[in-house]
Amino acid sequence: MTIPFNKPYLTGRETDYIKQAVASGKISGNGVFTKKCQQFFEDRYGFRKCLLTTSCTDALEMAAILTEVGPGDEVIVPSYTFVSSALAFVRTGARVVFADSRSDHPNIDTEQLESLITPRTKVIVPVHYAGVACDMDAIMDIANRHGLLVVEDAAQAIDSFYTGKDGVRRPLGSIGHLAAFSFHETKNIISGEGGLLVVNDERFIRRAEIIWEKGTNRAEFFRGEVNKYGWVDTGSSFLPSEIVAAFLWAQLENLDAIQQRRKDIWNRYYEALLPIAERGLVSLPIVPDYATNNAHMFYLLFPDLAKRTDFIAKMRKLEVWCVFHYLALHSSDFYRDKHDGRALPNCDRFADCLVRLPLYFELPVEQAVEMVLRQFQ
Ligand SMILES: Cc1ncc(COP(=O)(O)O)c(C=O)c1O
Secondary structure, eight states: OOBOSOOOOOOSOHHHHHHHHHHTTOOSSSSHHHHHHHHHHHHHHOOSEEEEESOHHHHHHHHHHHHTOOTTOEEEEESSSOHHHHHHHHTTTOEEEEEOBOSSSSSBOHHHHGGGOOTTEEEEOOBOGGGOOOOHHHHHHHHHHHTOEEEEEOTTOTTOEEEOTTSOEEETTSSSSEEEEEOOTTSSSOOSSOEEEEEOSGGGHHHHHHHHBTTBOHHHHHTTSSSSOOBOSOOOBOOOOHHHHHHHHHHHTTHHHHHHHHHHHHHHHHHHHHHHHHTTSOBOOOOOTTBOOOOSOOEEEOSSHHHHHHHHHHHHHTTBOOBOOOOOGGGSTTTTTTSOOOOOHHHHHHHHHEEEOOOOTTOOHHHHHHHHHHTTO
């Protein structure tokens, strides 16, 4: 039996809602389904303002425009992340300063963060790896003391939370000034390609809407706030069609069931692999006390690259697709020459040693567990 790494889960209502959107005669963006999805996020998570985008990459690009960084500015981004977390800012002409991961988790190491700040630093981009919160109290404290903006890359972090020192449990994506989510088919909630920009800081709301709609004040016109609309700022076509939003709505209606199933699978993997970790053969993911686990990903950490490569190859022979994750961005072909030369050993270790196990709604989890355990007998 082949077990793919990922299989997009369909709730069954996606095509019904797409048909509804088509029948309504309005299939471009910012229609009924777009508004329903945006309202859902604002109501459920208390996000101040939500705008659906065609991808998380686009949401990050909007965030980069909103922060007004450009040549001469610096943006701090972990090196162990997807290209878009850095690229969105590099496109503006800003320089990305790569941060290392914690030793026990791929998330940004907040202990070292302050040493990376210079008078040119404008933005910090924490990435909530595997949907597990970065230490947001530490990050917001540093940002506030240095007058920096925080853009949460919450691509993987839907329905996950952070409990701060004040004891308040806040949804990821609601803490930074801006945040970006992904609905790419590999995420918990999907629309093929898709994303969401969250604007928590009131100052950015009006401009975000304009950037979203190709630099025009079209949204204000349709709300009757101005009597004509035109070109008022920079922007692009960042909004998805109603067809994408209709698909997403079917997923959002089932968010709790999807999350529960993924958590059950994650817990089963954890419980089954704990004895292997206790033998010191691999490490299991950690979830700090301040974070929740949204079961976006289950990963193992091998002691070295050779052991990970061997594991992936053996699983592939059994037709179970396990995959490694990011290559370090600071040593990528595109950025190697622009990086300041600092070693980022924790990032390198996650790049070499981390492997993700299949995790999707319809995963035959007992078979997957059995095949993984077989590698350690
Ligand atoms: C941390 C992170 N940021 C950004 C992205 C980009 O998301 P999208 O594919 O929706 O543009 C991804 C994609 O996997 C990601 O993992």
